[in-house]
Amino acid sequence: MTRWNDGTDATASVSPDITEETNALPASYFTDPAVHEMEQEKVFSRYWVYAGHANAIREPGEYFTRTIGGKQIIVVRDHDTEVRAFYNVCAHRGSKMVEDTPMTEPGNASSIRCPYHLWTYDLDGDLRSTPQSFEEAGMNPDLEDDDVRELDREKNGLMEVELDTIGPLLFVNFDTDPMSLEEQAGDLKTELESFPLERYEHARRYVSEVECNWKTFSGNYSECDHCQANHQDWIKGISLAESELEVDDYYWVLHYTHDESVEAEESLIEGEARFYYFWPNFTLNMYGNADGYGTYIIDPIDEGRFQLIADYYFESPELSEEEERFVQLSRKLQEEDFELVERQYEGLQSGALAQGQLGPNEHTVHRLHRLAQEAYNA
Template identity: 30%
Template sequence: MSTPRALVPETNNPLGESADRGFTLPASYYTDQAIYELEKENIFYRSWQYVCHESNLTNPGDYATKQIADENIFVIRDDNGTLRGFYNVCRHRAHQLLQGRGNSGRIVCPYHAWAYSRSGELTFARNSELVTDFDAQQFCLRAVNIENFLGFIFVNLSETVEPLNSLAADLYTDIREKIPYIDQLSLKEPSVFGGNGIRAGWKVVVDNYLECYHCANAHLDFSDIIDMNCYQMDTFGLWSRQIGTKTKPQNSAYPFSSTDQQQDAVFWYLWPNTTLFSLPGTPNLSVMSIDPMDADYSIFAGDIFGLDNYELNDSRINYVNVILGPEDQRLCESVQLGLRSRSYNQGRFIVNSKHLGTAEHAVHQFHMHVFEALESSSQ
């Protein structure tokens, strides 16, 4: 991989191959609408995006929708039990077909009642028999790539894709190793981290998720759960992991038992915007995506999974929703404002050779991926 050129000629501060010598992405990468437009095409429409868990799609007709930048997608189980993914757009006059999650027999457009089978064929268009040379085969729903990764359903809008299970085979292995009960998990409740929306761009939110350099100062209760001297961060091809293997059952965030199955705190990140994390206590896993709504607005939402003994609204979930989420939301929104200051352009990464979880190696890795994805548009 070649060393990126200087991003801003007047400052000549490159990202660099090495985090200990590199500079962060320039502020314009977070505020420029033109950059965001490139990100839609070069990142979000070419990457694997989390939709839901397979348990959401058990029966024929079960479906779930997903917003990916300006595109809306749905996945559905057809009459033969096959999972399929489609653009959520009627081929007649472009009305959206389905909302949220649920079950649908025929897929009927709310506008003019064009109807589609669960496998995407146009089955009814009123008065189409009166139209010369009308060919229903020309108006089947547009399909998208779909993949099951550890029971989680992802879609990819690109015409040519490498399977996620190949791209992230080592992540697959790592999650199975650290969450041995993953096949027994089922959906317990949806989650929106930090409220209904964050007034900060998706990259600001990813940056914040990828490091705990800020935790001792900004997350006092979180830092009381984990011995930060044992908190480790590692980067891999398209993913990274933060893990705390020494945790405290009695802490100021929420109590848990020393006999609970989940004792580690583990936070995975998968390029470009998927997060998976498990907190100490009864078995649990949250899978959430940081979805862009605009250059300076995003939603951090997904699902919480547990075993049969999972308790809704327990103290752990209350801590995440009421304390940790809002803390991170305030941090991200302040950074987004600061990125528009004429006084700021680029910063430095705080890293160390031991890859402690309080360092910013994973942020550097993320910035490199963003830079390379956007640079490909100019080649």
């Protein structure tokens, strides 16, 4: 049942079943700054979150940085070719060490050095060296050099972050005792690893800042009831009657089937397109007639803004005319969605709606709202 802000403050928890009346998150969970702050710990610090692609750092010493839930990390390939993640924080006095380095422009270093006092770490996180001033007490009249305690390199190393993979896709988890990535991903891990994702090269990246809550866009991505009215170039190539939205514990898959009455060259897809959404904020998109795939990172900035990072992977970073057309059509779809979700968010900000109502084909959105509520209540 739709609930309006009529002075009664009448909202309820998201129902376990979509057929029940209160089947959506209260509107305040999209607009309240306190909810955004809570999500930093209860969502983005407790679940496995996509960090980047292993193909970006093929050689030892290559690294990129990533900020998740307000925590910045360094993702680096060590000298044994293992990919590792560390907080971008020096063990000395907590300085940020490495400047922001996107996955598309990875850095390369034989070690990690903090510019503040030149503490230097090996790529496995162990402390390699400190300046002589940390071994001698020449400026301290109350200490002799022999009194200076030798630093234990392992105990004073960088703080490592849990990292695991689905094929070449790198995920991190900040929890002290997280569920395994295999448990969170379930059959999604097996399914994605059956595809040769590692074969493809990064070809394009688009970064967009959108004026709405991240869950607003996630909900829009997760259903296609809005497609008929808003995505004419997309909808003309698919048969919604034969499409299916599959829901699992922490992910859902949108199977879109090609409309055989439409010529293939007039459609974005041929055969079946699969859009995977992995809680909390990662998607992987496969289009039937594109020999490649796309990923989205839906990164919250605050309660009313998020950043969408859209990456495209093909066999070569030099795109063919057809691949370029595919990317541009996909980008057009994003921009159409940006307009929709910003309009929705304006309505939510008005304060008129207390709690919305989901339709029967929005079971994927219902699962998104349930997962958010379960995280908040944990």
